[in-house]
Amino acid sequence: MATFLCRLGRLAFRRRLIAVLLWVGVLAGVGAAAVTAPAAEDQTETMPGIESQQAFDLLEQRFPGTNADGASARVVFVAPDGQKITSAAHRAVIEKFVSEAADGSQVSSAVDPFQAKAVSKDASTAYSTVSFTEKADDLTDTSKSHLETAIGQARDSGLTVEVGGTALASKPAAGGAAEAIGIGIAAVVLLITFGSLAAAGLPLLTAVVGVGISMAAILALARAFGLSATTGTLASMLGLAVGIDYAMFVVSRYREERSKGHAPQEAVGLATGTAGSAVVFAGLTVVIALAGLSVVGIPMLTKMGLAAAGAVVMAVLISLTLVPALLGWWPNAVLSRKARRSGRIEEAGEHNGGTRWARFVLRRPVTVLLLSVVGLGALAVPVMDLQLGMPGDEVKATSTTERRAYDDLAEAFGPGFNGPLMIVVQAEDAADPEAAVSTISGKIADEQGVVAVSPPRFNKAGDTAVFSATPATGPSDKKTQDLVNAIRDDRPGIDSATGATFKVTGTTAVNIDVSEKVQAALIPYLAVVVGLAFVLLLVVFRSVLVPLKAALGFLLSVLAALGSVVAVFQWGYGADLLGVNETGPIMNMMPIFLVGIVFGLAMDYEVFLVARMREAYVHGDRPGQAIATGFRYSARVVVAAALIMIAVFSGFIGAGESMIKMIGFGLAAAVLLDAFVVRMAFVPAVLALLGKAAWWMPRWLDRLVPTVDVEGESLTRHEPAVPIERESAHV
Template sequence: MLTGWLIVLVAVAGLGLLFHGSFQNSKSIPGSPAQTALTTMDRHWPDADRPAAQIVFQAAPGHKLTEPGFQGPLRVSLAAAGKVAGVTAVGDPAANGMVSADGRTAVAPVDFSAAKDSDVPAATLDALKATGAPAEKVGLTVLYGGDAYASTTSPVGPTELIGILVALAILVITFGSMLSAGMPLLTAVLGVIGSMTAIMGLASAVGISENAPTLAVMLGLAVGIDYALFIVSRHRAQLAGGMPVGESVAKATATAGSAVVFAGATVLIALAGLSVAGVPMLTSMGLASAGAVAMAVIMALTLLPALMAALGRRLVPKPGSRAARTSHPDRATMGTKWVSGVLRHPVRNLIVVTVGLGAMAVPALQLTMALTDDGSNPESTATRQAYDMIGRAFGPGANGPLIVLVEGADAKATVRTATAVEQKLKSVDGVAGISGVDIAKDRTAARIRVTPTTGPRTQATSDLVSRLNKVTAPVARAGGGHVAVTGQTAVSIDVSDKLSGALAPFAVVVVGLSLVLLMIAFRSIAIPVKATVGFLLSVGAAFGATVAVFQWGWLAGPLGVPSLGPVASFAPIIVMAVLFGLAMDYEVFLVSAMREEYGHRKDARRAIVVGARNASRVVTSAALIMIAVFLDFLFGKDPDVMPIAFALAFGVLVDAFLVRMTLVPAVLALLGDRAWRIPRRLDRILPHLDVEGESLTTGADGADRATTGDAWETESAAR
């Protein structure tokens, strides 16, 4: 098995690196009004959608660019920029109306020969930057921005390596053994390598978003460590009880491994469900992450058992060690102490946790969403500095202009309609400026550049797009033509609206899915309802904390948030999908241990305590590892990933410690035996799913091999 996996990983990595493709930065919805109009505009102006950049020149306060000492060097820089290999055109700021009212700032647009959705070669971008030297020598500030200079972040960097080291430290503390701690880390890293190289290879055949690898690495690493942790923990507990190595490997895979399959399936379904939103970018992120999670599950069920078998009894906790002491059935762990404290006052704890999480969720009512742009980048980047400079000089709307596309039956109709539309635009509220009418070479289309008074990520600009479509449509119809508002800003607004509308239906699907899956797993109605309510509280608290940090600015400085404002439009739906899967993971691993004990003694209160003793330490370690991994991606400074990483870290913290470790025991204590009941008619309809291998209670020799409840005590007494 080990040799086979080595061959497979080398083959996948080799093919992925050999045939690797490039990731796309397109954020659009095929068929949306703005995207359809943009595609139409590309037919009339073939070079309109190619990569572009902006050169921003600014004089010091009290000076103007028209001063003799600046004019010559400015013209030299612009001329040199036009001669750079790969540059097709450099616009004249004066001719394009891109000189600020105070005369201090000018913006020159730059067009490249690179194909649509492809990156401009770094050599071309560096050569373009060098052309600003004459202007800089005379004291002008020269900045470069635009899509061509958009920064790209690697899915794995120094901060992620720190996260791996933190995860290793948590595993060493959990197991008390470097050898045992290394196995979950090894299988998780190998799984990430396999899934990442596969994604790189697939990028040459299908479109994959540039954010997909980062999300896939984050989830693949987190769940890969956690799933292996559950199985290794079960295996070592059985070895400590005297079970033979071969039997223990098989039983750990059949019991904890079955729970891993169920938990992984919930994550896979939730991530694959992101495709129902109909946004290609979101679909690729969901499917790529689902592939990484699937790889983690496969590694945990195949490669990990082979490693455990190969290491044999070297994984047995040493006598007298902390790991050996905590595996003793009569020893009170932190989990049992915590749960026992909860059970002493279940009503009080239930009320406090519910009210507290409800209060945390209140800010979520003010959640706003938009796609990120250069204004979302850290202030240290040149693209952000150019963005801010343009906004201050020309108004915030200059960073997100809109294009009004007019089509006519013939040349005369096009000009007539476009002129009428231009006059109508002058009376629309929220318009800061109009560029004039640009007629296409085929004379059947015209475009008008509109500068809003507000920034591209504001609700006011979104409202302006609606007003523009409404007021220009009658004018176009009267002239026998067609009009549409487009441009990257309008496309982004369409994507944001689509994702916002998909959030509520997706939540309904996720909630319904959790009810059905848990009802099948635990043969109960109360447990699925309780788990679903707990999940909603966790999601609400995560969204509330995200609003407080990324919109209100709470702790934004220490956390390194580059800018305040709407979060990425796809962040909430991804957080909901991933957190659903993780919440169900913790629910399954914790409650299944309680149900296993309840099946032995039919003592509801004892089942809660014993189940917490057997599972809480592993769940706690898994949650801490998840939080560490997510926080590392938060400090990676990717504006698209930061709110996702923060919301997941905070959501896991709340869900693992407040919901699963506190709310769940309190509710189960109040329900007693009723928590484990289900109507007979419903029980007959639902399929039977053995999540924790409950049927595997006897070994080949007929002896009881269960590791909880009576079996624990029997083995302990025999020893």
């Protein structure tokens, strides 16, 4: 491995013009494909294997022609205090709105609330549902403007009018200015770490190229594979973070090899052979973790994982080829200002901050280990109260009309009104379908926690019916989940009594089913990902205990990160500081999503840091000295890499979309804890206590495991020291 990558780095250095032109050509070609590719269709995500999805599929079969995916707007009318919405004046305003809205283009229907009995008991509130023939993304500006004009006219009459639904819902950007701030912070960290504008700019430049190619590829393939905007957000987030880090590790090792007296070409080869090997295996762990998301069986999660894995692969390829090529153009510009001025490169001091910290841990390994485990354990405590769900309009800011519409409906019709359950009845085997449906409706109405059921609606064949059941509690309430489970538990008795069967669906039921599916898939997913990564680290470090220690450290960091997410987004600690408008359940896919991504990133630091320790140990250092040597060369750059990732991920906390905000915070917290607590404290403390046993492997296993030479033992060629050419073009 090291020899091959060394030759690849030298080749890219010598043929730098060709290498750069090839990457420019790839970027241009993929960019052209993205521009000319047809736009992605607005596909409704499906969740195979859950009851609520099966019910939706049944509805499409039994009620043909119903456009369930069409956009809708729920317009809520609230009368002024002390007045009734049913007064003649207010009724005339609402009926005029319904007439105006129904005349809009792409509108399939506009419901009169007085005919549909969509008026609260106290007559303070009413709502009208406006349905469209097209999906929200396919609505024309004319259609939206027509509806907005009708709403404005109703507001001018003195009524409070708010709008929920998908038709006019705002779509905030994923990162915006905050993402740019994260990149800016990354640039500052690189500049401080390297002391050179070129050394700081090169990783940023190559990372941007990699993200550009990845995003263009996603756009080009979006229609063919049904990729969404969220898919691109994750790919850009991870692609940028690992792209900067991987390039930075190669540049850092290049500077180190130059300090040992190697000529530029030889230094590039050695850097690519050693740091490049670590980059390859670190990238593989990330790819394994992301591709492993397909184990969950949720198509959206699978697409996000595979697209992000592609972005990581692109970052690895660029760090192994484009970075060496650019170093060939500016071999001295990436060196520190002091080195460029004096013409001499000094090797890293033996008593830098990394060495001092390593020796501190070596003197007090038990204390450091206990403090790190106890601290992470305390942060993980909130996980015991984890509640999964899918936040909706209730978590949006009160300044949005969607949130105000949600609150008005909850106040007027009860908290469960915003999350009704949809009951789909299959009565083709019943002797009297209408009687069977009536019996099922009555049984569900008698369930504790159900406040109302709607009249059933039959299909043309008369063998299938659908009606809604309104819970007494809100969509994200634990009691609503208990109600859904209770209705399903009572189904066998109801089925046998009526000869018909039913399924429970609706947005609330979908969220409950997805949460349960994710929880059930978490352990198999962990087994697959951790198992594959264990084997990979076993090959890299030729040790049994080092991969085991890496897995344990990861579990500590991910549980602590998830606990931090619960503390902020569910308990509300510090929520105002992050712009969290409303606390509530944690996004149902967050745990498995966090586990997958954080595992890959955690193994990055494990490979980069411990690989240098392994290299020092193989070259003759004692176990304790090997730890100090690894920190001497890697601690500073690992800290910088972690700060960069934290900056990039933190940029997504500024997103308006609650899901992206939560992901950004979770990833930033996980990197912070994993890099600065697990890898900088837990890992050296455990290795110090293990001593030589840390690098032990049974002889029979040692014979079976292939040798990949991450330490670069095969790279024995050393060129004589060459003074720096003090050319202005290189500075």
